[in-house]
Amino acid sequence: MQSASPIPAGFAGPGWSVMHAGGARAAGSRLVHLPYWLMLTALTFNPALAFINGNIRPLTPGVVIALEGALTLGCLLVALLHQRREMNLPMAFIVWLFLFMVLRSAVVDPATSVKYFRDLLIAPTFFMLGLCTDRRYLTRYVLIGHTIVFLIGALEAFRTDLYSSLFHVKDYFIATRGLSEADFWNTDSDLFVSATRPNARFLSIADAVMANHRVSSVFLEPVSLGTYCIIISAYLYALWRSLGWKSRAYLLSTNLFLIVACDGRLAFVTFFATLFVCVFWRRWSRYLPVLYLPGILIAAFAFVHVTDPARGNDDFVGRIAWTTDLLESYDIAEFVGMSEAFIDKAVDSGIGYIITTQSIVGLILFWVLCSCCSRYETREQICYNHALCLYVCFNSLVSYGFLTIKTAALLWLVKGILEVGQTSPSAGDARSPARSLPR
Secondary structure, eight states: OOOOOSSOTTTOOTTTSOOOSTHHHHHHHHHHHHHHHHHHHHHHHHHHHHHHHHHTOOOOHHHHHHHHHHHHHHHHHHHHTTOOGGGHHHHHHHHHHHHHHHHHHHHTOHHHHHHHHHHHHHHHHHHHHHHTSOGGGHHHHHHHHHHHHHHHHHHHHHOHHHHHHHHOHHHHHHHHSOOOGGGOOOTTOOSOGGGSOSSOOSSOTTTTTSOSSOOOGGGSSHHHHHHHHHHHHHHHHHTGGGSOHHHHHHHHHHHHHHHHHTTOHHHHHHHHHHHHHHHTGGGSOTTHHHHHHHHHHHHHHHHHHHHOOOTTOSSHHHHHHHHHHHHHHOOHHHHTTOOOTTHHHHTTOHHHHHHHHHHHHHHHHHHHHHHHSOOOOSHHHHHHHHHHHHHHHHHHTTOSGGGSHHHHHHHHHHHHHHHHOOOOOOTTSOOOOOOOOOO
16 A cells, blocks of 8 residues: 655655655655755764864865765755755746856856855755755754754863864864964964954853853854854744744753853844744734845944944944945945955955855845745744844844855755645644644
């Protein structure tokens, strides 16, 4: 007798449905879990490589680039083998990225154009992968990944010496990212350069019981841990009603610990901003997320021109001023993505980075992908869409780190899974399934 597929009708593709009889059934079960394994790989491959580099044999930048590229292309291939109409918009964005890469390669530089293509490819790839993923296992794998992040973060916070001996973070970034000893201003630390600040921590409430540096966990640098905490906040608030109370308490308490441990200023602010939009989710128009980025940009320019803050400070206000000053310096060549004159400065501005590498059109299309690829039917879809857009907006003012695979994989995989519209609750943590809102 034929088994029923866990994937909605018209969704399952070859090799993705539950197979039959013996080994075929086992193979089918593994494929159902494959997207989650890929996400966990994206989350943890950096500490694995750092361990190898520091304890087994030195690595080169090519190893990291090859692994990340193979992972991204593998995810894209899996998604393309299970094509569905919801993938049309992200696929159109990928086609734009490819065509622009070809054009930019001919005009500017082939090598950097391929890198910039890869940076923006991660989001639509994992979004499409999520669209062909069985939701029943979502909470299970989020909890597995989060536990890994939490345990290694706790190890770093309370046994920094052991963490350093395992991962040799400074050596890893020097070997694989092109940094030098001179880039690490604190010669007493083996951690990433931004793990220690000259000034006091913003969240210093636990300095007496844990290390006073900024914890990085599996991400090896603290900024990415902060952005990860924002993603977990979005997941927690969006799926609050379908999570059991133990999962809620665990995710909330450990996420707050990690926010304090990494001294995540932006994570702290976004935690409460996301809570606000999720509490009042019924009040928001489906078109509101589209306005977040232009609205925040206008507010940033107005704030800088009215207050004229001091330039050069490594804080949120200083980064906002950096972004507005950078965009005011751009000429036509920068806005059409055909100049690298400001690329070194653009790494501290996500908006500036995307414009420099993909043009203003690329920024607009990326924002359409962020804000418009949602059915906006269930509470989960609505809350997560608002949370994702806030996450991208706030981060794009201060960094382009939200594009990196180690955090973007989880962010966009979850978005894709929630957009599928399956009614199966998460395995092992079932409560009420997500339902569409009445029209």
